[in-house]
Amino acid sequence: MSSNVSLARELSVGATTEPIVAWRAWALTGHRDGTELLLRPVAGRSRPWRPMEPAEAACKHARLHGAPNVDCSCGLHGTHDVEILRRTRCPAVLGRVAFWGRVIEHELGYRAQFGYPQRLALVCQFCFWLWGPHGTRPAVVGWLQRDELIPFCWPHLEQAQRYGMEPRRLLPADEVDLRLRETYAVDMLAF
Amino acid sequence: MQQGGLAVNIGRPKRIIEIEPATVPLPEPQLPMPDPGPAPVEPMPLELPVEPPGP
Numbered sequence: 001m002s003s004n005v006s007l008a009r010e011l012s013v014g015a016t017t018e019p020i021v022a023w024r025a026w027a028l029t030g031h032r033d034g035t036e037l038l039l040r041p042v043a044g045r046s047r048p049w050r051p052m053e054p055a056e057a058a059c060k061h062a063r064l065h066g067a068p069n070v071d072c073s074c075g076l077h078g079t080h081d082v083e084i085l086r087r088t089r090c091p092a093v094l095g096r097v098a099f100w101g102r103v104i105e106h107e108l109g110y111r112a113q114f115g116y117p118q119r120l121a122l123v124c125q126f127c128f129w130l131w132g133p134h135g136t137r138p139a140v141v142g143w144l145q146r147d148e149l150i151p152f153c154w155p156h157l158e159q160a161q162r163y164g165m166e167p168r169r170l171l172p173a174d175e176v177d178l179r180l181r182e183t184y185a186v187d188m189l190a191f
Numbered sequence: 192m193q194q195g196g197l198a199v200n201i202g203r204p205k206r207i208i209e210i211e212p213a214t215v216p217l218p219e220p221q222l223p224m225p226d227p228g229p230a231p232v233e234p235m236p237l238e239l240p241v242e243p244p245g246p
Contacts (some may be wrong), residue, residue, distance in 0.1 A: 004224045007204055010207045011204060011205065011206050011207065013206070014206060014207070014208050014209070015208070015209045015213070016208060016209075016210055017211060017212055018212065019210055019212045019216050020208070020210065042198055043198035052217065052218065053217070054197070054215065054217060057237075070204055070207065072218060074236075077201060079201060084199055084201075085197075085199060087199050088198055088199055089198045098216035099210070100210040100211070101209075101210060102207065102208075102209055103207070103209075103210055104204050104208075105204070105205050105206050105207075106202045106204050106205060107201065107202025107203055107205060108201040109199075109201035109202070111201070116217050118216065118218055158234075184218070185218030186218065
């Protein structure tokens with residue numbers, strides 16, 4: 001196939017009224033007191049997911065096409081399976097997300113036009129990398145530079161500190177977790 | 192296919208789905224709590240008739 005032939009011509013197009021629900025991971029930012037929590041993409045410089053309003057995909061090639069476009073990698077990403085998210089860089093929050101609008105289904109996930117989280121939970125990213133979603137409940141949330149918030153279990157906090165990662169402040173994970181769910185008005189993610 | 196804020200590979204595209212949900216899956220806006228109004232008046236305790244002792 002020639003590289004300038006659009007993949008869109010090979011794909012079937014369907015229509016439905018039911019939003020698709022997928023797995024997703026986010027980074028988390030907030031103030032030193034645990035307020036002003038915002039879900040952010042774990043990679044890239046995309047916009048944060050704001051509470052109480054749908055996230056909308058945007059593409060740096062917006063002049064050429066809307067997002068998501070079949071021949072691009074733009075769109076809000078989600079996965080069929082939670083295990084694949086263990087390869088994600090620095091996830092702080094794991095959750096289920098609803099997608100709607102134009103959605104492109106891939107072999108292992110989706111790219112969508114609109115999305116909003118449905119269930120959320122903080123995860124210790126080191127436990128998640130090692131063991132998957134089970135047993136990843138953090139004990140504290142470290143507040144670092146540029147308002148970055150990183151949840152840790154106690155053993156991984158000690159390990160991170162040994163390697164020079166020193167949070168400026170520690171917040172109780174239960175409180176941040178509850179505030180996050182209240183901020184986005186969503187339920188707790190059950191593993 | 193990579194990136195999109197997730198940094199994992201989700202494979203090749205399979206199909207396109209146009210989803211127009213009947214209800215957009217957003218939480219309901221939180222309504223302010225209504226004024227509870229004046230405190231309710233406590234009901235008077237009932238005086239139960241004392242039954243005479245049985246034979």
